[in-house]
Amino acid sequence: MAIPNKKKLGTKLLFYSLINVLIPIMLFGFVVTDTLNNILDDKAQSEVTTGISSLEQAINLKITEISITSNYITTTPGIIKGINERDKEELLLRINHFKSVSDADFVGIIDKDGKLITSTANDVNFEIEEISKELFKNNIESSFEVISSDTAYLIDNTSKIEGVDKALSIVVLKPIFDDNNQYIGSIIAIDILNNNFHMINDVKKITGSDATLFLGNKRITTSITHDGKKQVGTEVSSLVWDYIQTGNDYKGTTEVLGVSYITIYRPIYNSKNELIGMMFVGSPQTYAAVAKNEIKEKIIIIAILCILLSVITSTYSNYRIKKPIMDLKRGTEEFGKGNYEYKTNIKSGDELELLSNSFDKMAEKIAISNKELEKRALELEEKNTELKKLDDLKSDLIAIVSHEIRTPLTSIKGYVELVLDEAVGKINNSQRKCLTTARENVVRLNRLISSMLDLSKLAKGELEMHREEINIKKTIDEVIDDLKPISAEKNINITLEIDDIIINADKDRMKQVFINLIENAIKFSPENEIIEIKGKEEYHGDVSITVKDNGEGIPKDKLEKVFDRFYQADLSPKRKGKGTGLGLAVCKSIIQAHGGSIWVKSEIGKGCTFYIVLPKNIDN
Template sequence: MKFGTALSFVCVGISLLLVTKMRKGKIALGHIGLPILGLIIIMFLSVNTTSVIIGTNLSLTMLFEDSPISTINTISPSRPSLGALVNFTIIVIALMLMLTDFARWRKLVRGIGITVGMIGGIALAGYAFNLHFLYWDFENVSNAMALHTGILFLIAGISLILIGNDKNNPVITGSHQIKTRLISLFLTISIIPIIFLGIITYILIRDFEVIRPFGYGFAIISIIATITAGFFVYVITMQIVRPITNLRDTALAITNGNFDVKAETSTVDEIGQLSKTFNGMIDSIKMATALQLETEKLKQVDKDKEEFAAMVSHELKTPLIPISGYAELFLDGSLGNITEIQREKMQVMYENSIRLTTLIQDILDARKIELKRLNLDIQVESIKEIAKRCIDIFRPIAESKGIRLVDETQDIAIKCDPDRILQVLNNVVSNAMKFVPAQDGTISINSRNDKDEVMISIKDNGIGIPKSKQDDLFKKFYQVDKSLTRKSGGTGLGLAISRGIIEAHGGKIWVESEENQGAAVHFTIQKGNGK
């Protein structure tokens, strides 16, 4: 076996060992060693083939000869085995494919293993049946493949087949590829040419005169070695540059507003991981953009609903105003005398028109509070004045039911929208009147100074509120006792609106109650300057 062929088989064996290590997760050495070993094999094949083409013996075997180099170089070299050239070339291709992306090229690696094994097996069959052409013995074209060479190729082919067939234990390329590729790039550029030039220098030192008749041969071999090294450098460089370029192009497309692009994730190195992360970011941006569009649509829907509600409320309230107004004129006798039956019917019409007007206003207020668009006309007003107005409103109804209304407030100035605070008091007192006993009910309004705030409390001696229902008391449309509400009316919006009004003032509202022991609703309002 020639020295170059033997050393090539050593490189193949070491490469397969490194592949085995990579299958166990030890990837760094494989990324550095496989390109170098493959390059060495290709260089040996190039030197051997070129020496045949130019008719000179420049094989590395001369390093171990004792005869003068000038004598050795006059010997015409034998032609290399065609089968060996093909096998070594495709073995190097298989090693590079495993290095780049084993999962993608696994079947091709297996096919190369089959090819290598078949070429070696055919040579062995030629020896077994004494058929020269089967072991690649073609006159003036290819020397016969040695028996031991065929055996080694058969072993190498079987090894590649086993590697390509193993799905459960693939070659791990890992996340260190960029670093190791750069190391391979450096070694390819520096170490291999240095070794080659060192060999040529050694030959020249032994017999300087040999360079004269074979100068062109050395030049051609140097060019081939440079081209081979340059090819490896190009391949390794493109493996690094191409995914980065693709990632850049993807980023530019996104900058231009194209969110349908995706970065290539064919590699499994750091750039491949970055590409996957980048694609995830694109998906997140698309989701955020879609969510933003949906949010804008919902905002427009809310705006349309608000405008529709305002329009409907205006159209509903407009006819209710003259209806309630004329009914009131009939009831107070301004439009002449009416019979008792007419008065009774007119009273029903008047009360229901007022109730419908209040209901429409409550719905509008609840919607404004939900959208945080409740307008407040902040003034400094005495809580006692507001409480007096509330009691004056409910006094006729309370007296008719035998319910006592008590004003225990102090003349304390608060900073508020007086009409809205009156609305809160009305809602709470109206709610309390439904649950206090007739002829013996009491509802009181009192106030108390508390640093920079004033706490207002509305207390009653009604049936109280169970603890289990107190947390839901200020929710929209919630009613503690629906049977009582159906008898006395109500939508369940009063306390929810009251909470929205108080929170819009920067205060808080809560309830304290024991079942069958009455209830107390408290809220706080900022103290004003003045009274």
């Protein structure tokens, strides 16, 4: 049987299983991806840090090579002799050999006065002499220095870069001493770094990262190419250059000529400790991005496989879980059809098997109980039929007896009234009192018979209600007028607060109800009291009426019984013999026959309040 508008258990189990798989996979994927991304970023940053160290080592190696060669040549007799004799030819021969061995771009000999004796390049005396004096003064043997592009071009004609009017160079200065250890001059070697791609390319081969040297904020040598051209002469971003001017390394991700790089920039200073440029090593993020994408793809594939495996295992598990549940469901359906002999026979080895066994045992017990109930129901039906017959017989007997008694009572009442009227002769006061008592008892007995007949007809549904549109206020007014003689005897004032409300009801029966209620209120109220009758139309269309007295009241434990037949809530000897115990039972039957309800609230010493609710229209 289909379950309309409800999620089936299998769907729920599959959904929860997938949730249980997806959440850990998503968390795992997020943690792994984030961790690997951080590792890759750290690795890339570590690589560029290693790369910048490699670039520094390459530069230092170049300086070391030149320094070692310089140390050797400064001790050769030919150099010392050439300086002392100012033999330019001998010195030039020596320094050209030194230039070829050290791979320096420029080599020169300077005397002890700082004047250039000879060099491997012409017309560079002044600028070279100034640099040597600065280094000698500060006792610096090697440093980065900036020279003019013209001087650089005279030294190395490949150093020209468009838009760059200076050159960055490595300068090595070594003092020369004679045999008496007297300073006689210096040898200066310069390597121009503009367009010097050897070191840069070596670093890229070793580390796999791009490298660049800057003069100021402009690239003078780089491994970065665009359309096959080295990107010398281009500028670094102002963000990086501004940061480098603080004297710190710049690390992080930045755009280099439109490509995102993981980078490190390190400042370069001259012998005066002035910032003259910087070195750069960077790795394009495309490599890291490719690695990250590969990781993501693998994680996605693993996640999909896990989900598929979860769907398969969940489907199988759901089947194993659902089957005994469906067997139990089938058992409940058979149980609902009255087939208590059906057995679920679930052998799952778990709590469902225990539940199945309990269900089967319950079915057996219910089957036994059901048979017993059917037997008792049959017995009750037979007894109920007998009781109904007896009740019908009782009602018929009451009707017959009441009818037979009413005729002689009417005759007795007539004769008593004739005697009281002295139609058959004079009577004395004692006789009048006895006859008056007899007449009152005849009236009471007649009322009892009428009530018994009414109850009998109401019980059998034979009491006819002659409904018509009546003014409930006027109807109650008529009852109050009828009862004025007995209310006046106790000086009881009856107040009525109700609008002119029209209802559809049997007027005589309504008067019968209110006569009973008001007469009881008068009967059980002390002298000089007030009986309040109020009524109103409720918002839902019903009419509510209350009759409140200030009598002795009724105990709470007896309130439910006051509408029972022949019941009297006697509180004192004064009330004995005052009623038949049928009046309120008749009232309740009449009100219910009109589709209404009646109840009472009371407290000892505070009187009673009877509540009546009636529908305005017969349709209600």
